[in-house]
Amino acid sequence: MTIESEDLAAPRKTGAALVDDLAEQIRNRIMTGEIPIGAQLRQAELASNFGVSRTPVREALRQLQTSGLIEVLPNKGAVVSVPAPWDVREAYEVRAELEALAAARAVRRITRDQIEQLRTANQEMYDHSMAQGASTVPAQHDHRRSNDLFHTLIASISGNARLSKAINDINETFPRNVSAQLVVNDARHRDENFHEHERILQALAEGDVAQAADQMRQHVIKAGEQLARWYELRSSTVFRG
């Protein structure tokens, strides 16, 4: 309808939440690895990329800065944060505690239907990692989505929006192309992940609060450990100027 000149990704011209929109899109590009870790974020480049001026881009970058995804060096511009392994471990210890709380709260609130939804999500995740070509990019994407769904579902069932947000905030600090590959790449990890989810599910179904929290905590800690190790070995995904 309206003539969109240079914007490849649709930057909703609602005239309203444009800045939030930009932030979201830049965040996505980082999370998917399209913009690699350590890369410089040039205001002018992003601006022309989205077909806007630098002003809203700068505001979007400020948002990403406070959410911790990028770092802004005065007079030198923004770079995508490169999480140190110990930072990952610290963050995931926090996330583990939060998700454990979510699981514990979920026990009292979960319905049979929701248990089924979780089972489905977990099964889908497993299937995606078993299907042929599980190492292709779209398959990894599907796998990640199912895995995310499992966790976000439990968070939302917990009935505490703030808790969901806190968990999400931590997640969005670490680009996903990295974290997703962990599980898919390795058959053992993929299997373990599935079974850990099953154990959590069982605890939820049985109404065992302590067990649900414990299993979730261990599960997240383990995932964090894998992610941290990945960051230790990484080099291919880091942008080197």
Place this chain on the structure above:
Amino acid sequence: MTIESEDLAAPRKTGAALVDDLAEQIRNRIMTGEIPIGAQLRQAELASNFGVSRTPVREALRQLQTSGLIEVLPNKGAVVSVPAPWDVREAYEVRAELEALAAARAVRRITRDQIEQLRTANQEMYDHSMAQGASTVPAQHDHRRSNDLFHTLIASISGNARLSKAINDINETFPRNVSAQLVVNDARHRDENFHEHERILQALAEGDVAQAADQMRQHVIKAGEQLARWYELRSSTVFRG
């Protein structure tokens, strides 16, 4: 109506982290209640107030927006968030879990000196609330600082920077003039607060992980409950256009 006094508060013209500085100062004004809950934040007013143009102010507001302290309504400007009581309860349940984790971790790392520091902070807090004129503004300020010190000390002893930050982020969502008054205003609350701190301290000293976590969790939940109740009754501290 607006008396434009230029930069009353020193806006470090380091030319560098000016935006972060502005955000910090605006945050302070909100936290102290100088800018009340629900108040409109006019870009032009803030700009002339700090002696800068609107551009850095806008970026600072974006930071405060993502940290949740203010809300930005498209084309209508920024407003200091008015936390709903249930939001306070949710946030404090999260905070309770985080501080419980911090206390648990602190048990293994705390030194005798640090235990003494905590004891001192707690005693100071008590003294400030006992001194004559405890209801004066500066006394409340001192009381709050001692109380904060107690909590931030434990968080820092936990040795997990991310955890400290997560706790701090939650704290900075709810203006303090409000939360501080809770304890000081009521002799019973003041006493309970002191004794709860003592119990936490004892658990830390005895090396009782479970007890430290439990006591801290209960303590924070209780504080959250008081804060939530305050928000339910509030009306004096809310700005009404």
Place this chain on the structure above:
DNA sequence: CCTCCCCTCATTGGATCCAATCTTAGGGTC
């Protein structure tokens, strides 16, 4: 050949400009 310095260009950062939207006051109508 290496090092240091200076010049130039790229980029950021604050200020300013102008369009778009919202708010509000005034006047007209029922």
Place this chain on the structure above:
DNA sequence: GACCCTAAGATTGGATCCAATGAGGGGAGG
């Protein structure tokens, strides 16, 4: 008097402008 419509003022939001800082490159001196 209540309601709506319109027009002017206020405010936000994106674009543009220019100063300031930083990075890179070439030349002079060692």
